[in-house]
Amino acid sequence: MAKKRIVSTTINGDVTEFLCEPRQTLLEVLRDTLHLTGTKEGCGNGNCGSCTISMNGRPVTSCLVLAVEAEGADLRTIEGVARGSALDEVQQAFLEEAALQCGICTPGFIMQTEALLAENPDPTEEEVRFYLAGNLCRCTGYDKIVRAVLSAARKRRMTAEAAK
Amino acid sequence: MHEIDYESPTSLADAVAILQKNRESVRCLAGGTDLIDHLRTGRIDARQIVDVKKLPELQILEAGPEGLRLGAAVCCRSVCAHAAIQQDYTALADSGAIIGGIQIQNRASLGGNLCNSGPAADSIPSMVALSGICVIAGPDGLREVPVEKFCVAPGKNVLKPGELLVEIRFPKPAAHSGSHYRRFIPRNEMDIAVVGVAAAVTLSADGSQFVAGRISLGAVGPTPLLAEEASTKLIGKPVNDDAIAAAAAAARELAAPISDMRGTADYRKHLTEVLTRRVLSAAVTRARGGKVDHRPGW
Numbered sequence: 001m002a003k004k005r006i007v008s009t010t011i012n013g014d015v016t017e018f019l020c021e022p023r024q025t026l027l028e029v030l031r032d033t034l035h036l037t038g039t040k041e042g043c044g045n046g047n048c049g050s051c052t053i054s055m056n057g058r059p060v061t062s063c064l065v066l067a068v069e070a071e072g073a074d075l076r077t078i079e080g081v082a083r084g085s086a087l088d089e090v091q092q093a094f095l096e097e098a099a100l101q102c103g104i105c106t107p108g109f110i111m112q113t114e115a116l117l118a119e120n121p122d123p124t125e126e127e128v129r130f131y132l133a134g135n136l137c138r139c140t141g142y143d144k145i146v147r148a149v150l151s152a153a154r155k156r157r158m159t160a161e162a163a164k
Numbered sequence: 165m166h167e168i169d170y171e172s173p174t175s176l177a178d179a180v181a182i183l184q185k186n187r188e189s190v191r192c193l194a195g196g197t198d199l200i201d202h203l204r205t206g207r208i209d210a211r212q213i214v215d216v217k218k219l220p221e222l223q224i225l226e227a228g229p230e231g232l233r234l235g236a237a238v239c240c241r242s243v244c245a246h247a248a249i250q251q252d253y254t255a256l257a258d259s260g261a262i263i264g265g266i267q268i269q270n271r272a273s274l275g276g277n278l279c280n281s282g283p284a285a286d287s288i289p290s291m292v293a294l295s296g297i298c299v300i301a302g303p304d305g306l307r308e309v310p311v312e313k314f315c316v317a318p319g320k321n322v323l324k325p326g327e328l329l330v331e332i333r334f335p336k337p338a339a340h341s342g343s344h345y346r347r348f349i350p351r352n353e354m355d356i357a358v359v360g361v362a363a364a365v366t367l368s369a370d371g372s373q374f375v376a377g378r379i380s381l382g383a384v385g386p387t388p389l390l391a392e393e394a395s396t397k398l399i400g401k402p403v404n405d406d407a408i409a410a411a412a413a414a415a416r417e418l419a420a421p422i423s424d425m426r427g428t429a430d431y432r433k434h435l436t437e438v439l440t441r442r443v444l445s446a447a448v449t450r451a452r453g454g455k456v457d458h459r460p461g462w
């Protein structure tokens with residue numbers, strides 16, 4: 001058997017080491033080894049976006065990353081989004097706008113939305129739809145998701161204004 | 165996925181040595197957006213994986229008077245964000261912005277797109293139109309191959325066992341040049357090209373005449389194609405609808421597509437002509453310093 005590797009990462013701000021086989025994807029290790037099961041597996045081949053996490057500040061599909069590639073990486077998953085027990089604006093907006101039904105796509109959409117808003121705090125609807133094109137949802141029909149993203153963006157801008 | 169071994173060398177010499185040692189069962193890993201799925205589904209049965217992302221030569225991204233040096237492992241999003249690429253090598257940014265969604269673009273490289281050598285690969289026509297040269301490293305040192313000679317059949321290319329793609333070099337386009345890539349897909353994003361067309365043109369200083377042109381076609385043959393006879397039709401011609409239509413008609417004749425679930429051969433030939441016309445017009449607009457307001461899918 002290929003030798004197991006020790007991989008050192010930072011996950012949601014905590015220094016985290018794990019053991020993995022080179023053939024394991026980061027998604028597998030997050031879910032099965034580290035029990036961070038908020039990140040979901042939909043397709044397993046990069047098409048659905050449900051496994052989206054942030055790797056060194058950029059959203060990636062964790063089913064297409066080998067866990068060994070995460071050596072030294074700064075990772076953020078859905079578990080790191082809430083501020084303590086308070087939901088962040090994006091999570092809150094998904095709830096308020098009813099932007100989920102079964103919920104399996106939701107962690108991926110939220111991670112992708114966090115990346116969008118970090119890059120572009122005031123996106124147009126078209127920009128939202130384009131940025132989220134790599135995330136699939138078979139329940140909601142997308143409209144409520146797009147509304148939730150725009151509403152979260154608005155709320156975050158208002159909070160930023162108020163803090164000035 | 166079957167068992168694999170993983171190395172991530174930091175020097176080109178080490179990478180070549182690992183490739184040499186495992187010649188029969190080794191693969192390079194760039195963004196992994198093709199490879200990881202191919203390993204999982206058994207389409208590729210490599211036992212040794214060489215992650216090439218830590219090789220500094222493959223991460224180079226430099227534009228200067230000599231032209232552009234694009235490391236084989238640079239991801240699409242970095243390509244799209246690069247000011248000199250947006251300005252002078254615009255077709256590369258057009259391609260990078262439509263490969264998968266944002267998550268894929270953060271990983272997928274143009275080098276990986278080229279080495280995967282798919283007939284419908286979205287960056288290869290752009291690299292051909294912009295006269296890219298592949299720099300390949302192997303046990304005997306470096307060699308160069310023009311991008312249009314790199315792919316030899318679907319999924320096959322000129323890389324020999326023990327070799328890897330290091331970078332793609334592009335000459336700096338002359339003044340009054342412009343380029344564009346566009347594909348046809350039945351949806352707005354996240355799909356495989358039914359036909360893809362790239363063109364790079366150079367105009368006379370007053371913008372009235374074609375001085376040079378290169379048209380490249382994707383998904384209309386076993387490999388992306390340099391449409392030479394169509395390109396030469398432009399040279400010396402005044403920039404007008406007739407010249408563009410003549411080149412587009414020639415491109416249609418060069419297209420030798422198959423019929424499959426994405427479209428019949430006839431449909432693809434028709435699309436080749438239409439897209440070539442539109443892509444040439446957009447390249448001309450850019451060569452004249454104008455903006456092309458093309459949003460994929462619109």
Ligand SMILES: Cc1cc2nc3c(=O)[nH]c(=O)nc-3n(C[C@H](O)[C@H](O)[C@H](O)COP(=O)(O)OP(=O)(O)OC[C@H]3O[C@@H](n4cnc5c(N)ncnc54)[C@H](O)[C@@H]3O)c2cc1C
Pocket residue numbers: 045046047191192193194195196197198199200216222236237262263264265268271272273274275276277278279280284285286287323327328329330354355356
């Ligand atoms: C959801 C999704 C959507 C996609 N959409 C598109 C699309 O719209 N258009 C498109 O063209 N493609 C698309 N692809 C395919 C893929 O993303 C691209 O082909 C991508 O550019 C591959 O780059 P990579 O860096 O991920 O390559 P990898 O997967 O790392 O490698 C691809 C192949 O090239 C070899 N290789 C890589 N680098 C080198 C090197 N330096 N030297 C030698 N061999 C090397 C690998 O061994 C492998 O066989 C999509 C894929 C997914 C999963």
Ligand code: FES
Pocket residue numbers: 040041042043044045046047048049050051052061062063064
């Ligand atoms: S599970 Fe990773 S993209 Fe679908």
Ligand code: FES
Pocket residue numbers: 099100101102103104105106136137138139140
């Ligand atoms: S809510 Fe069910 S897939 Fe999106």
